[in-house]
Amino acid sequence: MIYQLSVPGPIEDVEELRVLEWHGEAGRQFAKGEMIVELETHKAVVEVRAAQPGVLRRILCPPGEWQTLGRPLAIFSDSADESLPAPDESGAALAVDFEVT
Amino acid sequence: MRKVFFREAIARALREEMECDASVIVLGQDIGRYGGAYKEFAGLFDRFGPARVRDTPVAESSMVGLGVGAAAAGLRPLVAITYMDFLMLGLDALVNYAAKARYKTGGQLRVPMVVKTTAGARGQGVAHSQCIEAWAMSVPGLAVVAPSTPADAYGLLKTSLRHDGPVLFVDHKRLFPVPGNVPLEETSVPFGKANVLRSGNDATVVTHGYMCRVALEAAELLAASGASCEVVDLRSLAPLDVATVAASAARTGVLVTVEEGQSVCGVGTEVAFRVRDEVPALRVARVAAAPAPVSSNPVLEKACLPDALRVAETVRRLLS
Numbered sequence: 339m340i341y342q343l344s345v346p347g348p349i350e351d352v353e354e355l356r357v358l359e360w361h362g363e364a365g366r367q368f369a370k371g372e373m374i375v376e377l378e379t380h381k382a383v384v385e386v387r388a389a390q391p392g393v394l395r396r397i398l399c400p401p402g403e404w405q406t407l408g409r410p411l412a413i414f415s416d417s418a419d420e421s422l423p424a425p426d427e428s429g430a431a432l433a434v435d436f437e438v439t
Numbered sequence: 440m441r442k443v444f445f446r447e448a449i450a451r452a453l454r455e456e457m458e459c460d461a462s463v464i465v466l467g468q469d470i471g472r473y474g475g476a477y478k479e480f481a482g483l484f485d486r487f488g489p490a491r492v493r494d495t496p497v498a499e500s501s502m503v504g505l506g507v508g509a510a511a512a513g514l515r516p517l518v519a520i521t522y523m524d525f526l527m528l529g530l531d532a533l534v535n536y537a538a539k540a541r542y543k544t545g546g547q548l549r550v551p552m553v554v555k556t557t558a559g560a561r562g563q564g565v566a567h568s569q570c571i572e573a574w575a576m577s578v579p580g581l582a583v584v585a586p587s588t589p590a591d592a593y594g595l596l597k598t599s600l601r602h603d604g605p606v607l608f609v610d611h612k613r614l615f616p617v618p619g620n621v622p623l624e625e626t627s628v629p630f631g632k633a634n635v636l637r638s639g640n641d642a643t644v645v646t647h648g649y650m651c652r653v654a655l656e657a658a659e660l661l662a663a664s665g666a667s668c669e670v671v672d673l674r675s676l677a678p679l680d681v682a683t684v685a686a687s688a689a690r691t692g693v694l695v696t697v698e699e700g701q702s703v704c705g706v707g708t709e710v711a712f713r714v715r716d717e718v719p720a721l722r723v724a725r726v727a728a729a730p731a732p733v734s735s736n737p738v739l740e741k742a743c744l745p746d747a748l749r750v751a752e753t754v755r756r757l758l759s
Binding site for chain 2: 351352379
């Protein structure tokens with residue numbers, strides 16, 4: 339199954355944030371609880387962790403790019419060999435936990 | 440253009456000016472290693488060291504006084520006052536010394552200093568929320584600027600740091616979360632030049648700082664009901680660009696001023712009077728904070744401050 343990782347929220351005052359660092363490249367398998375990506379707000383870092391296992395397939399926003407809350411950051415799938423959807427076709431939401439530090 | 444956080448636009452202007460002018464220094468609370476309350480000074484301490492990026496005690500009166508003396512002696516200090524409410528402690532040095540020195544000494548002493556401070560309400564209560572920029576507008580010899588975007592924060596701070604007299608640079612707590620595009624090339628924004636943020640034909644809304652966002656929201660609401668609003672961002676309160684506002688108001692015939700401070704002797708009162716001198720047949724209204732302290736209770740805070748609905752209702756009232 340295909341999943342979409344979106345910018346989690348709500349985060350107080352924040353509408354748009356910047357990708358700081360991906361913890362892995364396309365092809366990496368994430369276990370539940372592992373950090374996927376760090377996002378930067380005007381004053382804090384948002385740590386986004388997998389709340390379900392999944393394979394990172396395609397990064398849509400590389401470090402330095404901006405994205406608004408609820409909009410997609412990356413495509414995931416259950417297994418590494420599933421075919422990916424067309425770019426504008428979104429999958430189910432990937433379950434994540436996030437913490438503003 | 441490159442999209443940056445508001446704080447990064449401020450840090451960039453300071454970094455560029457400190458690189459090219461060794462007399463530019465920064466004084467403030469927690470602006471050194473900590474990088475400032477909003478991280479708007481991040482990186483400066485590491486780049487320029489403790490002699491030029493100086494942490495001060497919590498003593499605003501002394502901080503501004505130190506800045507005035509340093510400027511009179513040949514430096515170009517930026518003094519950071521975390522909340523605008525605390526600027527009151529530094530007004531003696533700013534108003535009686537910085538703004539008067541050139542006149543009093545027949546031009547022998549100049550005080551090229553910037554007092555940067557953060558205005559506005561965001562849940563912090565009666566003495567951490569005020570917008571008192573209108574007080575400063577009436578001081579001869581003092582320039583007052585208030586950016587509404589990262590690009591204007593960058594450009595106005597560049598001009599402020601090169602200005603030959605004291606400048607009050609007013610940003611706003613609610614501007615910091617919002618990123619915006621800033622030119623890649625080095626540039627500046629002149630004082631006394633307002634900016635038309637949105638064109639329209641039925642009414643002119645004039646404002647500054649964070650209230651520009653509220654005015655633009657109101658213009659969207661009004662557009663949905665068929666009224667077209669021009670939104671003018673003053674950017675610079677002293678000197679004031681009356682000509683740009685008057686040209687717009689002469690076309691629309693309706694002027695609504697919006698500010699987060701008080702309307703009594705407020706920015707809008709001054710703007711409206713001066714524009715009416717130029718455009719006699721003008722329908723005018725002011726939108727400002729309620730005549731009450733700003734509570735830390737979010738319901739009362741919201742009730743006190745102008746919002747898009749109040750602005751839109753006021754415009755509609757003048758149009759009907």
